[in-house]
Amino acid sequence: MVKHTGRPGYLQIADDLRAQIRGGSLAPGAPLPSTAKLAEQYDASLSVVKLAVGVLRTEGLVIGQQGKGVFVRDAEEQPPAADSTSEVAELRAAVQDLSLRLAKVEEQLATSTTHRSGRGSR
Template structure:
């Protein structure tokens, strides 16, 4: 069933089917349930199911065969690596660069705005 989370229903269905494909519950070569069956399972219209199928087709996880149905690809593409690690590495580089720039700015300000030493 599609939940009212603010995330579009077709994406929730695509997520669920993708998980079933990746875990082997829907094995390579196996057919997906019909649009009508998926619509009943998720309690959505056929157009929502078709949008979810379109997402998975675009990702290369499934293929349609005219008059036969929609099937999990036999040669599944490898899942894309999680972007989280790459993003964290980029953030670390940005932080290091900012720290370096901050130190250089402090050195520059000290050179330009030197306070005269107070006479005692």
């Protein structure tokens, strides 16, 4: 069941399904329950469940087969579990770097705009 924790429901469902896959409850090659069954199980809408399964697809944990369903990928095909602490640190560093670069671009833009407006008033 999706809880009212402030974390989006689709992420809560993805977290639970991911834990089942990593823990072996959902074995490689096993089909995920249908979207309707998952929606009932988690007391969520079909669109929320589809978003959760989409997260797992993006992570490479499951794969869809047209007309057959969504299946857990084989363990050797799955990416290794990410170390969330190092991943967050990497993301923070990337955001800080992008912030600095953006500040430089904005400064250059402001400087070039000032020079242009100065030319027209001569």
